[in-house]
Amino acid sequence: MKKIIFLIIACFVFSVVTVIVLFALSDRMKDEPNSFLRLFPPHPVIMGDTLNLKSHSYYIAGGTRHTVYLGNYTVPLRLLIVNMNMNALDMRHVRLKINGVGSQKFWSATVQVDSPYYYLTDGAVPIMYKGNMQDWKAEKYLYDSIYFQTIAHMRGGSFAVKSLSGATGENVLGKITAWAPYQHFTDRILQKQVDGVFCTNGMMYFNKVLNQLVYLYYYRNQFMVIDTSMNLLYRGNTIDTTSYVKIKVGTIESGQTKILSSPPYFVNRLSTTSGDWLFVNSNLLAKNEYVDAFETADVIDMYNLRNGKYAFSFYIYHLQGKNKMSEFRVFDDTMMVRWDNVIGIYTLKPEYFASPLPSGVEGK
Amino acid sequence: MASFTFMLPIKTKSMKQRIVVEIISFLFILLFLYAAFSKLFDFRKFSAQIGQSPLLTGFGSTLPAFVIGCEIVVSFMFMVPRLRLTAFFLAFCLMVMFTSYIIAILNFSNYVPCSCGGVLEKLGWREHVIFNAVFVLLSLAGIIFQSKIQKTETIAFYSKGL
Numbered sequence: 310m311k312k313i314i315f316l317i318i319a320c321f322v323f324s325v326v327t328v329i330v331l332f333a334l335s336d337r338m339k340d341e342p343n344s345f346l347r348l349f350p351p352h353p354v355i356m357g358d359t360l361n362l363k364s365h366s367y368y369i370a371g372g373t374r375h376t377v378y379l380g381n382y383t384v385p386l387r388l389l390i391v392n393m394n395m396n397a398l399d400m401r402h403v404r405l406k407i408n409g410v411g412s413q414k415f416w417s418a419t420v421q422v423d424s425p426y427y428y429l430t431d432g433a434v435p436i437m438y439k440g441n442m443q444d445w446k447a448e449k450y451l452y453d454s455i456y457f458q459t460i461a462h463m464r465g466g467s468f469a470v471k472s473l474s475g476a477t478g479e480n481v482l483g484k485i486t487a488w489a490p491y492q493h494f495t496d497r498i499l500q501k502q503v504d505g506v507f508c509t510n511g512m513m514y515f516n517k518v519l520n521q522l523v524y525l526y527y528y529r530n531q532f533m534v535i536d537t538s539m540n541l542l543y544r545g546n547t548i549d550t551t552s553y554v555k556i557k558v559g560t561i562e563s564g565q566t567k568i569l570s571s572p573p574y575f576v577n578r579l580s581t582t583s584g585d586w587l588f589v590n591s592n593l594l595a596k597n598e599y600v601d602a603f604e605t606a607d608v609i610d611m612y613n614l615r616n617g618k619y620a621f622s623f624y625i626y627h628l629q630g631k632n633k634m635s636e637f638r639v640f641d642d643t644m645m646v647r648w649d650n651v652i653g654i655y656t657l658k659p660e661y662f663a664s665p666l667p668s669g670v671e672g673k
Numbered sequence: 674m675a676s677f678t679f680m681l682p683i684k685t686k687s688m689k690q691r692i693v694v695e696i697i698s699f700l701f702i703l704l705f706l707y708a709a710f711s712k713l714f715d716f717r718k719f720s721a722q723i724g725q726s727p728l729l730t731g732f733g734s735t736l737p738a739f740v741i742g743c744e745i746v747v748s749f750m751f752m753v754p755r756l757r758l759t760a761f762f763l764a765f766c767l768m769v770m771f772t773s774y775i776i777a778i779l780n781f782s783n784y785v786p787c788s789c790g791g792v793l794e795k796l797g798w799r800e801h802v803i804f805n806a807v808f809v810l811l812s813l814a815g816i817i818f819q820s821k822i823q824k825t826e827t828i829a830f831y832s833k834g835l
Binding site for chain 2: 310313316317320321323324325327328331332334335336337338339344346347348349350351596597598599600601602
């Protein structure tokens with residue numbers, strides 16, 4: 310009997326120790342580089358209403374907690390304002406009254422609404438207008454000599470842009486302002502891996518809370534946090550393992566046109582920033598992920614911009630199980646998601662997203 | 674299953690113990706086979722659940738097969754009378770591991786994940802601890818009764834031999 314009791318105690322100790330060792334090992338594996346593991350706390354976002362916009366040409370131009378401003382690619386001077394309040398889902402159209410726009414042609418005009426102003430910009434013309442949201446009247450704004458492909462309004466009418474450098478023909482980031490020296494470009498932020506154009510392509514957003522600019526590459530696992538004077542603050546990594554772009558670039562025989570000669574191999578499909586957070590819709594399956602879930606949902610990875618570290622992930626399910634999201638933006642504690650012609654609202658639970666972070670979900 | 678043991682002359686007390694041991698063994702076989710096959714049935718989901726557990730994130734690829742393997746092996750060991758005592762010890766180990774995992778999830782984890790396998794999915798985490806604790810106690814009872822039975826069997830075997 311003594312022997313049996315001793316064995317029972319030994320088994321008990323052995324089992325508990327095994328579990329503790331497993332936990333410790335797992336914790337260490339999580340922090341290893343290239344581990345590519347996602348953490349899924351239960352239900353950090355709650356889905357709210359959806360609304361059919363009945364047109365595929367809308368995009369999110371801006372918003373607040375319950376109101377979203379939608380620009381229209383085919384009708385650039387129209388804005389649709391949708392109120393996503395719980396019991397008062399309504400929408401109305403406004404016409405942007407832009408002075409002297411009559412003869413102006415647009416190639417890729419987009420609107421950014423940043424209360425109390427809005428900006429209509431087209432980097433291919435190039436041209437910029439600044440208007441107010443009371444009567445929606447706008448005037449030509451800034452010097453219109455800089456071409457750009459990506460633009461983000463920072464503060465007080467100054468913009469961060471991504472342009473092609475005249476000297477090298479490669480992507481550079483810069484700032485354009487209404488005051489001297491009006492423009493400032495830097496080649497220290499984007500790092501060329503293949504051609505300097507496709508390989509450095511990415512998304513750029515301004516974070517109002519941190520007063521910082523975030524640039525996230527499409528084809529590799531890196532993002533850059535930049536101050537408003539275009540100085541690099543730090544480079545962060547997304548959790549996947551693609552540190553070097555997988556795309557190949559060719560040149561069309563007849564001219565100088567560069568084209569992608571491989572599939573685009575997206576690492577980061579979509580992103581946005583709000584509060585302390587960088588939200589990234591990654592295109593890659595993590596090692597601990599359920600393939601079936603990944604095929605029916607878009608995964609959003611959360612990075613804390615205060616330390617550049619991964620915190621957790623969550624899923625946004627495809628619309629009717631098939632449509633991947635087209636874009637998403639976060640305004641305070643609400644997240645607006647667009648799937649082609651449908652827009653939906655999600656509420657972010659404060660226990661996961663509040664700033665500063667509760668100690669429980671602090672990135673490990 | 675253990676038919677030949679009943680052919681030996683036995684006292685009523687040990688008879689009761691034998692029945693208890695048979696019932697407990699049967700319960701464990703049922704539990705482990707059910708748990709193993711419900712996991713095996715949706716293996717990828719189970720792997721993802723282990724992989725997404727806040728405490729076992731790194732083990733999504735190795736641990737699931739090992740757990741299922743253990744459950745099947747132990748339930749077969751219960752069917753062999755000679756291995757039954759070992760089976761009880763192993764079952765005790767497994768149940769202690771499962772239970773300490775749940776207690777750790779509830780108390781030391783950043784967040785509590787969603788689910789377990791099969792009908793046990795319907796159990797809340799607290800109910801799950803109680804359910805497991807009952808099986809820990811059953812395995813202890815099994816160890817004690819089975820060791821007593823084996824002792825009397827050895828004595829019976831030697832006295833018969835003499």
